[in-house]
Amino acid sequence: MIKRFSALFIVLVLIFMYAPILILMAYSFTSATTIGAIRGFSLHNYVTLFTTPDLRNMIFGTVLLALVSATLATILGTMGAIGAFYSSRKVDSFISTMNQIPVVNADVVTGFSICILLVVVFGVSKDTFIPLVVGHVTLCAPFVYLSVVPKLKQMDPSIYEAALDLGATPSVALRKIVIPQIASGIVSGFALAVTLSLDDYFVATYTKPATFDTISTYVVNATKGAQTTIKTALWALSTVIFVVVILVVAIANLRADREEEGASA
């Protein structure tokens, strides 16, 4: 009884979370320009999605931005986590506290303050993309830090020392012992960073160059406006992303299954 009830609850919450996405998917296959209007089946959104250069640039730009800032954030965050973890308690707590600020801070404030600092005070042109990338790294790096630290805590410190005793230099030991042990944390931090950057609107809106749009700034402007062809093409994009993500998860899952079977056999 309780099991059924809990299963039902999970399903309901999943419906709540997925209904809008499913609606987007359904509408991406119609020629309707606003959700709610009822029109016939059409694939023109998919055609637009793959043939409009503006759209390609925008998607490419958004993804590139996410990858670049996530990479930078991962490098910085991981280094920071390792450095802080092995530093004195004072330094550690200092870095952790600072690290906490962007995590709990509102994105609006992060974006606004970086814009004020770089653009208004230092006069850095937004066209250089520096404010945008800095903003996104600031947004993402703390999360990488947070996902690496627990792994460092779980690590057995004696392995590292053993490696040193066996003649490894510190940097080799770091590479061969520490990094592999915290790799899962780094990877999940990176994934989180990419997700945050893709989903971000506020930091981008305060720091992006005027001629560049990420998907979210574009959509928000498009809902205010009615740049319909591209807006509806983005529904198609959601569908594509969704299908790809589902596929990746499913494949990863199947492979894990197979490995498990192999191991048990």
Added chain:
Amino acid sequence: MRKNIFVKLCAAVLICLMITSLIPAQDVWAAADDKEKIVLRVCNWEEYIDLGDWDEEETIDLESGDIIGENSLVEDFEEWYYETYGKEVVVEYSTFGTNEDLYNMITLGDVYDIVCPSEYMFMKLMAEDKLVPLSDDFFDEADENNYYVNGVSPYIRNVFDNHQIGGEPWSKYAAGYMWGITGIVYNPEVVSKEEAATWRILDNPKFKRQVTIKDNVRDSYFAAVGALKRDLLISDDFKSAPDYSVRLESEMNDVSEETIQKVQDYLQDVKDNVYSFETDSGKSDMVTGKVVANYQWSGDAVYSLDQAEEDDFILNFAVPEESTNIYFDGWVMLKCGVEGDPDKQHAAEAFINFCSRPDNAIRNMYYIGYTSVIAGGDDERIFEYADWCYGAEEDEEDVVEYPLGYFFSGDAEDEDYYITAPAEQLDRQLGAQYPSADAMARSSIMVYFDNEKNDAINQMWINVRCFNIYDVPVWAWVLTVCVLCVLGWLFFRAKQREKMYK
């Protein structure tokens, strides 16, 4: 060894930085490829230019030839410029959402060569000395490539010559692009024409949560003033005064403290009555029937009416009887972009001219619904297009003769410029695109306010949109106090217990 890893990390960071710098490099490279290319940075309103890609069946089949938008107007311009002047120009086209956004972008250091704000914003830019005047060549009527000066409507030319700021006429710096009036798009099945033809519809409780208003301070302010001064504005005394239009303009741009306060109170009521404050979403909400009336610029009104018609859903357009805002969006060249660069200025002026070429003006009008400032001059195609859009079929009975002379020849009674249109068109696209003489008579522009006044109405706007603490209902206060008490008590109890354990 330690150094080694540092070197590697630094290298990685550097590589990432380089990748980052590649993003803008796409454009920069294109420009650096060969130096002769002129890069023209254009910033226009969203959805304010023909992006091309029309269907075959959308062809406008005028008697003097078909017009169709295959490529975007911007691409066509690049091609045309190369063919005409033998130089390559690359247009970097971007858009803005509101006049204030544009101003903000410019202030924060974005560099554009040519932008298209509304009259009060280019007046502000003129007053702040941020603009480059149009060159004398631009006004040379002998050059047949000067489509603007040869084709602009006499009415618009008059407006741009006669309005001044700081002793300089608009026309010295600005060339018109689109113009129009504001009014109410409404669903005639639910709203009567009398109810719609007043700014008072915004706070009409009959249409609670079914009307939208513009989400920017200037448009909302104008509407609110119109509603508040309704009695004065529609009185016969006022209307028949010899200096009616001057007085109208000063009444509609009244920013005395008292008026601002009244407007604030009024808009706060409006906020609780309207469906939303919107910039563009009102168009689709109107078409899908979510709202029954919305405050709209004439061009967007035409667009909504057209869209709705596709679904056999009839909407109408009404011009408020108090007063309507007449606006002119014009191209201006910014100092930060074109100053000291004659090639660029030439390209920018050519861009204005290209947009003013009658077939291009028609393409824009068809695509975005707004009314071009171009009447065509000797080229009759613009008038033909108006007739093509709104002229009655031969078998129609309920028709009216609608004079467009005021726009096309400067003579309101000019017999060459009468359209025989279905009578219903007066309340529909025709009345929105080329307002009637009545509507024109009670139109007023928005003037530019100085910084102090601007700050005052900006603050007023923030106050309107904020939640006034006095509006917090009593139960909410009581609830808050109760919750705080309970929390405090729980906390206290927890601490007590802790002490016990220790």
Added chain:
Amino acid sequence: MHIFRFSRKTLGIPYALFLLLFVVSPLIVLFYYAFTNGEGQFTIANFTGFFTDPNTMGTLCYSFAIALVTTLVCLLIAYPVAYILAKSHLKKKSVLVMLFIMPMWINFSLRITALKEILTLIEGNLAYYPFLNAVCGMTYDFLPFMILPLYNTISKLDDSLIEAAKDLGANDRAAFFKITLPLSVPGIVSGVSMVFLPAMTNYVVLDMLYNSTYIMGSLIGSYFAAYNWHGGSMIALILLAIICAFTLLRRGMEDDDQTIGGALL
């Protein structure tokens, strides 16, 4: 020995510098702007202005109300979800967890446009329920941020504690309220801090769902749009103050938590 310690610590330096440069110094700049006027003179007018203007204070209350309700609703939905997921013996648990994170890969602005249509379908006229819409939109947007930390905390709980409690005579309810719930407080706290502030500031959700009342984030946006850096900085500072209060509260709770955990072990 001395050298390798030095090397690991130094890894933290770039990140510390980064944080100082792009997290701490923007805040200093915010401070400067918040307490100066257009002529660069020191003033507390922005500060007193905020707290004496019924409109801004009302906005603060309104944002608080939205954030509070959103956080509560998120918690009420997310806790059972996290609990059920963590306690279930399903083989594919990780897939289910992924399902709750995946919506974040599709841009929130797209999902909210679709949510808007669903709400319209249910409510008829959206504009009648601005507060409800805001809460729905925010809950929808932030739910994954609440589920994740809760799931992580609950799934790390030691089951033997509950078994021990049951052995000592506690029933299911008592075991939950005396052990599971108190032990998941860190998860709740981090979930709440991930949701509360964004819910006070994410004005795009409100805009898209036709709630025309400003919240704190929209105030920053509108000051920014009116080129008033000083007013915007003051709002940002006030949000920061709220964060600080949160962090202090959190510290207090974590200490409590440690003692509780210590007592049990």
